[in-house]
Structure formats: C-alpha cells, structure tokens
Amino acid sequence: MADTTGTSGRTLDSDHPRKSSWKYIGPGIVVAATGVGAGDLVATLVAGSNFGYTLLWAAVLGCLVKISLAEAAGRWHLATGRTLFDGWASLGRWTTYFFVIYVVIWGFVYGAAAMSSSALPLQALFPDVFPADWSIKPWAILCGLVGLAFVWFNKYDVFEKVMTVLVGVMFVVTVYLAVRVTPNLGDAFAGLLPVLPDEKDSVLNTLGLIGGVGGTITLAAYGYWINAKGWTNTSWMKVMRLDNRVAYITTGVFVVAMLFVGAELLHASHTAIASGDKGLLDLTKILESEYGTATAKLFLIGFFATSFTSLIGVWHGVSLMFADFVERYRGARSTGEEVARGDRERGWPFRIYLLWLTFPPIILLFQGQPFRLVILYGVLGAAFMPFLALTLIWLLNSGRTPTAWRNGWLSNGMLVVAGLLFVVLCVKQVWDQPWSEFF
Secondary structure (H helix, E strand, C coil), rough: CCCCCCCCCCCEECCCCCCCCHHCCCCCCCCHHHCCHHHHHHHHHHHHHHCCCCCCCHHHHHHHHHHHHHHHHHHHHHHHCCHHHHHHHCCCCCHHHHHHHHHHHHHHHHHHHHHHHHHHHHHHHHHCCCCCHHHHHHHHHHHHHHHHHHHHCCCCCHHHHHHHHHHHHHHHHHHHHHHHHHCCHHHHHCCCCCCCCCCCCCHHHHHHHHCCCCCCCCHHHHHHHHHHHHCCCCCHHHHHHHHHHHHHHHHHHHHHHHHHHHHHHHHHCCCCCCCHHHHHHHHHHHHHHHHHHHHHHHHHHHHHHHHHHHHHHHHHHHHHHHHHHHHHHHCCCCCCHHHHCCHHHHCCHHHHHHHHHHHHHHHHHHCCCHHHHHHHHHHHHHHHHHHHHHHHHHHHCCCCCHHHHHHCCHHHHHHHHHHHHHHHHHHHHHHCCHHHCCC
16 A cells, blocks of 8 residues: 555555554654643652652552553554544443543643743743743743643644754753763662652552653543554654653653652752752752753753643643544544644644643632642542553453453553552542641
C-alpha cells in the first residue's frame, strides 16, 4: 500500500513496518514535557529534602509505571485504528459521563493553576514590569493568552517543534543543577534499593511519589499525539514504543536531577521549602545565595519552560480529546486517521475547549478558587488515573483489540500495579478532603 497524504499535508502511513528510528521521535517529547509540571518538580524536591536519596527507586519506578500506561494508550490507537475515547465509549455510557464531568471541572481549575505556575518565574525574572500590588495576575493572563494564540494558530507539527525546544531548556537546566550540587553517587546508587524511610506515613509518601510524577490526563492524550504525528496503524508500533521510552527516560532525568538537588542542597542543610509551585521560588533564593545570581536566573528560565510546556501541552492535547468526544457524539468517525488529517485542530469543538481553558479560569485568578470546586477538582483528578489504568486493562484484554496486540503478562502486570497504586492514592485523596465543610 502506498503512502497517502491527508488534507492537512501530513503523510498518512502505509502498512509497511517502520524501523524504530530516532528521526521519528516527537510525541514522546511532548508527553514528557506536558506531564512534568512545576508541582511534580516540587514534589520530587521535597522527597529529596525529606528523605535524601532513599526514595530514588520510587521515582524511577514511577517512570516505569507511566511507560506502561502510555504504551498501552498508544498501542490501542495503533492496533485498532480507533481513538481512546471511542474505546471508552464502547465500555458503556458511564465513561462518557465521567469524561465530560472531568474535562469541564478539571479544565476550569487547571487553567488557573497552569497560568499562575507559568507566571511565577516571569514575575521573579521581571519584577518591575507590572506594579507589585498587581501580584502575578497580569503575567498569568498573558501566559494564558499566548498559549491560546499559539495552539489556536498552529497545528501539531509546529507545536511539537516548540515543545522540543522547551524540553531542551528544561533538560539543560535540570542536569546543570544536578551536576552543580555535586551529588553523592554512592548514596544515589544505594537509593535504587527499595527501602522505605523510617517516617510516619512513609508508605503513602512513597506511593505518592511513584504515582505523582508525570502522570495526568496527558498520558491518555499520548495516543492522540501519535495520531496527530501521522502514525495511525501497526506499522508504527516499534517507533511508538521507542518514542514512549524516550519520553519516560527524559522524565526520569528530570526527576532524578531534582531529587539530587533536594538531597544535596536541602536535605543536608535541613532546609524546608513551600509546597506547590511557590516552592521553586524558595529554591531560587537558595540557589542565588549558594551559587550566585546567574544560576538562579537560569533556574527561573527552566522553571518557566517546565510550567509553560505543561500549559500549552494541555491546551493542545486535552482540546484534541474533547474535539474527538464532540465529533463522535455528532456521529463522525472516531479514528486515528481522522485525527491525523488535522481537521480537528481547526474545528470549533477544539477551539471552544481552548477558550474554556483560558477565559473562565481568568475569573478564578481574581476571585480565588471556589472551595467546593477545588474539592471536586481534587477528587476527579485523583480518579482519572485509576480510570485510565483500569479501562486500558479492560480494552486491551478484550475482543475490541486484535489478538496479536492484546496485553501480555508484562503489560497486564504493570497495568494492574498502576491501577492498584492509583486506586489507593484516589481513596487517600477522597478521604483527605474536608467533606464536612463541603455541605
């Protein structure tokens, strides 16, 4: 079968197997950049500051768990030619209800969080651009509008190139910091042994680190990005698997580098930083006092790259998923080839969700996040990962998937581990919510 070209000019694939070449790498870089946000880096820093290198093994295991989830999502898209949402819909209406409620509430709150996270390093880099009493709001709105314009006017090819450049910035900064703090390699290698710290709640802290780094709805978006790249059938399976490994090796580098920084710079000096994105601003001050202004400024640039890649990654990937949901609901074909043609990136469902991610959250920047909405956001966010893991097990062990591409024992084992892990974390998240104040 000869290659064909879609209406967007993208090359659609034939059935001839491709060799797993580095020249094809792309969607993996996108999913790695989007999945690792500022909050993930802070969580790893805090783990390093609290426990030194003890939980290095948990961070590495977390990357392996995410490899299995992203590989399963990508394999579904390539093996069946159908999108993941089409697979979910085949499991019953409940999946559609969950997805709709999730993307509406999650997108509303996440939009404000992503804009604020991107604004923090810009405010620190350019403190005199806006009056101090304006806080970070102008920068946050600017980041949201730039992300909106960028995704609105560019298709996947340009989006991937920009994400790759920003990942390069993240990579250089995190590796530089890891080298600069002079890690103790002997202790680091010892941290690869699965040992739990002698601390209260150490099991839950460990599970949180395994499950929290680089794991969001962007894992589900990976299948859509490989389709948008032009990969739509099993001829790309080897390429996708190499691409996916690159994604989580890259994620692993970020995680290990920041854990080194936490272990050497914070743990040794018993220095605490704030939780959440503002913890990175605390780290900036420490870096400036220890290594000078240039290092602190470089870190802020890496901080911005980390936050902004998550912003534009969600703006593109989740909007693409929402567009697929709407088009399927309207009776259109929900296939990888439809995504590969690029029409959905120009359609109104895609752009309506882009607008939803951008403008309603700006209201939250000024009014604060409504208490009940934040609780629902936390619960839905915690529920998505077990939903993804368990539905992938269902889809990839059933007749919906061609026999040759169904789960083997290793895939099933990793997905079961992921599912159980995320169920435990989901239950903990739900349990920790202040429900008495909700009603």
